[in-house]
Amino acid sequence: MTNLPLKNNRIDHYTIIVPNGKEVSEFHEQVLGYPFLELKNINTGTAPQGTYDMANYIMEWPDHSGRLLVITEGLTEASIFHRFMLKYGQGIHHIALEIDDVDAAFATLQENNIRLTSPKVVTDMLSGLKQCFIDNTDTGVFIELIERKRDVSAVPDTSQKGFFTENNMSELAGTMQSYLEEGGGSRAVRHSDIDTYSYEKQLTDLRLSTFTIEVPDVQRALRFYADVLGFTRAISARGEPELYLAQEPNIRFHIRPLGREGFNCRLRCTTNSLESAPGTMDGNPFRTQVIDDVSYLDKQKSGYDLEIAGAGVFQRAGTSAATAA
Numbered sequence: 641m642t643n644l645p646l647k648n649n650r651i652d653h654y655t656i657i658v659p660n661g662k663e664v665s666e667f668h669e670q671v672l673g674y675p676f677l678e679l680k681n682i683n684t685g686t687a688p689q690g691t692y693d694m695a696n697y698i699m700e701w702p703d704h705s706g707r708l709l710v711i712t713e714g715l716t717e718a719s720i721f722h723r724f725m726l727k728y729g730q731g732i733h734h735i736a737l738e739i740d741d742v743d744a745a746f747a748t749l750q751e752n753n754i755r756l757t758s759p760k761v762v763t764d765m766l767s768g769l770k771q772c773f774i775d776n777t778d779t780g781v782f783i784e785l786i787e788r789k790r791d792v793s794a795v796p797d798t799s800q801k802g803f804f805t806e807n808n809m810s811e812l813a814g815t816m817q818s819y820l821e822e823g824g825g826s827r828a829v830r831h832s833d834i835d836t837y838s839y840e841k842q843l844t845d846l847r848l849s850t851f852t853i854e855v856p857d858v859q860r861a862l863r864f865y866a867d868v869l870g871f872t873r874a875i876s877a878r879g880e881p882e883l884y885l886a887q888e889p890n891i892r893f894h895i896r897p898l899g900r901e902g903f904n905c906r907l908r909c910t911t912n913s914l915e916s917a918p919g920t921m922d923g924n925p926f927r928t929q930v931i932d933d934v935s936y937l938d939k940q941k942s943g944y945d946l947e948i949a950g951a952g953v954f955q956r957a958g959t960s961a962a963t964a965a
């Protein structure tokens with residue numbers, strides 16, 4: 641393919657869509673150690689003037705690398721992300737790769753007939769922030785490309801942690817419209833009004849380790865990630881194919897056959913902080929399932945399929961592999 645693969649720098653952020661952004665952001669901040677940066681409420685066009693239809697909780701990854709988690713909640717029945725959740729369920733919506741030149745990448749993708757969600761790059765005129773989405777058919781999740789200006793002359797500085805613009809967020813939301821046109825509406829979405837809870841202890845060294853993405857065609861997806869997006873192919877310790885970005889060898893992408901409908905991406909993190917934070921989960925009101933030292937978190941709290949691997953991190957002393965009540 642001409643001028644492909646793209647040359648990627650690194651992951652910039654991943655975005656989840658949930659019905660209860662505040663609760664999920666507090667869980668990430670207080671238990672998982674994601675620093676909260678900003679709440680960005682915007683109106684993508686479905687709310688009356690002066691009100692909002694989309695809340696975005698911008699969190700930094702717990703490794704303080706400047707990479708981000710965006711927790712998105714559609715605030716009205718009509719909002720795109722509320723409707724998206726009705727159709728596809730809650731979970732990881734996209735993973736964003738920071739690259740140097742989104743305009744050039746966009747042109748290259750078009751030349752190679754790679755499907756994008758919009759006919760042009762979404763560009764914030766003031767800051768120069770550029771973003772676009774690659775269709776999720778081959779990749780399982782939407783892949784966003786984002787260009788952040790890091791040179792000092794850029795005003796405002798888009799490389800600031802958590803920098804997004806209302807213009808771009810609103811326009812990008814609009815590019816998802818076509819994914820809502822057929823079917824859907826069958827999933828119940830419950831907006832949570834649960835009181836916030838103060839968690840007692842926090843994991844101190846959570847590291848993002850593996851995105852597992854389910855796709856209809858594994859071989860096709862492996863080729864797409866490698867030949868279009870520039871991922872390196874490898875074989876995991878368990879003998880299965882995996883992918884990684886050259887500059888981020890510690891974050892692996894596993895591609896698996898599609899097991900169910902809707903959102904199909906889960907994240908595994910690792911921690912060694914059991915010793916430094918014993919009893920982290922004691923008394924905290926969420927349920928986990930623990931199987932072979934991997935804890936599966938309650939999606940109501942985490943917002944998406946999130947696993948924590950580590951020696952019994954979420955187990956109370958003396959319990960064995962079991963569902964914690």
Ligand SMILES: [Fe+2]
Nearest residue numbers: 655734736784
């Ligand atoms: Fe994004």
